[in-house]
Amino acid sequence: MPDEITKSDEERAGAAMPDFDEARLSFSWDDAATLVDGWPDGALNIGYEAVDRHVEQGHGDAVALHWIGKDDTRRQLTYADMAVLSSRFANVLKKHGLEPGDSLFALMGRVPELYAAAIGTLKAGMVFTPLFSAFGPEPIRTRMEIGNATVLLTTAALYKRKIAAWRDQISSLKLVLIAGNEAPDDCVALGPALDAASPEFETVHTRPEDRALIHFTSGTTGKPKGAVHVHQAVVYHAYSGRNALELTPGTIYWCTADPGWVTGTSYGIIAPLVNRVTMIVDEAEFDLDRWYETVQREKVEVWYSAPTAIRMMMRAGDAAAEPYVFSSLKFLASVGEPLNPEAVIWSHRVFGGPFHDNWWQTETGGIMIANTSAMDIRPGSMGKPLPGIEAGIVERENGSVRECESGEIGELALRPGWPSMMRTYLHEQARYDKCFVDDWYLSGDLAMKDKDGYYWFVGRADDLIKSSGHLIGPFEVESALIEHDAIAEAGVIGVPDETAGEIVKAYVVLNPGFEASEQLEREVRGHARKKLGPAVAPREIVFRKTLPKTRSGKIMRRLLKARELGLPEGDISTLETDET
């Protein structure tokens, strides 16, 4: 396998950032900020930067969104259409007495109204929180409680299946909007409400440090954390979209991530619109031929996807890709978990250019480390920190940190201060503070830096599970499992999987009166899927008489994992009860 994929002079010259090293030296945040406009009074609003300013500057006819429905229906929204639809949405919110600072949760598939709602919410000065529509009722409810949801935007089917039963228990909730023309009695149908609303709305002059987005991410212990992002983040969305993803005005861009996750919002809504690209949005889930056809027919130029999907394409083989023409593709990128070198090489051969891996987190709000278009890439590496970002590999030592040498494995850390960095975890300042030591933000990911400055992902420093690019907190899964009558205790870990990276596996102990059986395994797994949804629920459950625990009664997931993988058990001095 080649150690490096080198770029030609022509490829470098065509990149948004042709000379990476030079760009690092000459970087300034003031220059980056020229990608957005702001207002003379110092106000800044992501919704305005993403849509309305383009219309004011004469680009209203440019296509913002080219939508492909599950049944192949098409809809196109120009920037002017998006400005009107998002203004109508903002007026609907205003009419219902909602105010800047209120919190809107969106739980729906990829339909044009979702995109307009995100922009409309921001224009109204409210805080937008996307949820993944395949979540089960439990993760949805927990997040709405933590986030003090005032508005929920969803569909009739999702509402009935996942929300209606407990809606009244969310005391902060004032309004439920249902996409389409009909809604249950205690909800408002969005279609007629939008039609009745004025297309004119004066965007709220939010301050750069006003809250704009809350993205939930899983914790090892305790509840999910709501990472708070502010309007100032748009500077980084614009800058990183341009330089890490080659998003220039008019580019045809397909981000396959769902807006229910941070990638689908930062780079599936905001960064592309701020850079005035044409977004392709496919409502359907992954389907090999459909994807290849979409790239070919829509002449996709920039394609941002994830390792799980790329590995599925790779598994289908070269022959499956043979009938299609991919010559429109200019830049391919991947995020969510490390992209294995084989997949980088394979994509280079089949698509004429490799997927460029990059690294970031919900907390960072934007791409921190990347293989950029002009950069020679080392398959398997996440690339180098973007200009403006200072990264390091560190080791925690007695309350402070030590910087590691190149080649040494440590925790990936970043110097705080970039615009899209989270500002706090909602209601959990202490948990936020714990992320920072010696003026470093500690990411919780283990990595190493080679002598040439390329970063390589090694694993998580904690018990979090990375499955299909999504971070899953074991605690949330364990809590759902023990709600089943048969389950006394549960320990949840990630086990390696060649497609998903990791899959969720649960070790459970039964209550007296229950017998382990295939039937019970299925019943418990079914229970977990109903509560959590398929992306979060365990794919495998095994029964144990006891679980390995510390003296304080904490289940040692680390030990379960070491045993699962056949690795050394490490320090087991705190082990009180062992697994049987």
Added chain:
Amino acid sequence: MSPNDIRTAFLEELVKVAPDIEPDTVGDDDHIQEDLELDSMDVLNLVTALHVRFGVDIPERDYPQIATPALAVTYLAKAG
């Protein structure tokens, strides 16, 4: 195998992968992802299970042909 036997076997494998599904409530035209909420990893696991059960290799591009019980019965009958 009769189409009915194939249908029963298909549903058995389906609920092994996704035990939240009540087999009696599954309609012949229910889409496994849209209606029954399988995710892409579930689909891969279903394909593996069908391979073991029917001895049929289902290449990625044929996945749409097992997307509903009705489609799957036709496909598996032809392949087997």
